[in-house]
Amino acid sequence: MVSFTENQEALVNSSWEAFKQNIPRHSVVFYTSILEKAPGAKDMFSFLATGVDQNNPKQTAHAQKFFEMTRDSAVQLRAKGEVVLADAISKNLGCVHAQKGVLEPHFAVLKEALLKTIKEAVGDKWSDELSNAWEVAYDELAAAVKKSMTSA
Template sequence: MLSRNKIELVKHSYKAVTAVRPELYEDFYTRLFVTAPDIRALFPGTARAQAVKLEAMMQLALSSLDTPEMLTPLLRKLGHDHATYGVEEKHYIVLGEVLLDTLAAQAGDLWTAEVSAAWFAVVNFIAATMIDGARAMAA
């Protein structure tokens, strides 16, 4: 799973970025829809509404990284639910890349190689677990 150091790097950098960049998630969706306009159809409603949902989910996920046994079932269900909306495995790659790019842009000098690697591990864990949930639905 994730090391204590990676978890702390992610939590610390997240707090630092969101404290000064409350528009983080709106920026993410703007970037996502420019990068992959075909994905826009998967997200009903406004980018602001989606940003609120993603922010709540990220806060929950990050606060639960220390207890993956509690987080994993939630992420699997979320993956299952997203599959019913038409989210495919390939979308997780784009979403992860755009999220990391958005965080890096918002973090500035705080975004070191070590912080980037920690976030990459967390995003991959979340995506892989959600994909597992979607695959379970299809089986």
């Protein structure tokens, strides 16, 4: 069980709101950051075949879903002390991530890109405490996805 405070949940929720203000622009920051660290990851995202483009609805939708799931993880952590993916979601995520060849280092790249994107979205509201809240939420979500990959 992970201890996740009311304040941590509030920090994630408020920065999620900042992220939602311009998802297309933030999706560019997110995917550009991923590809700078791991150029080969481009092949893992079919919607990046033509590059990062804020006018790409699939890119925007995928970024929104990823950040939303991380935010939902923060809510679950506060409520239950753990992240539990619904069976259908877990099976789907496990299969897709296993098929794409996602490895442990990829999770670190995504985490770094997530934090960079949130930092840009919140501007001067960025803090170590905010960073830590997103890190914990992401780490617990990533652990649930890794678990689903082993049973895929």
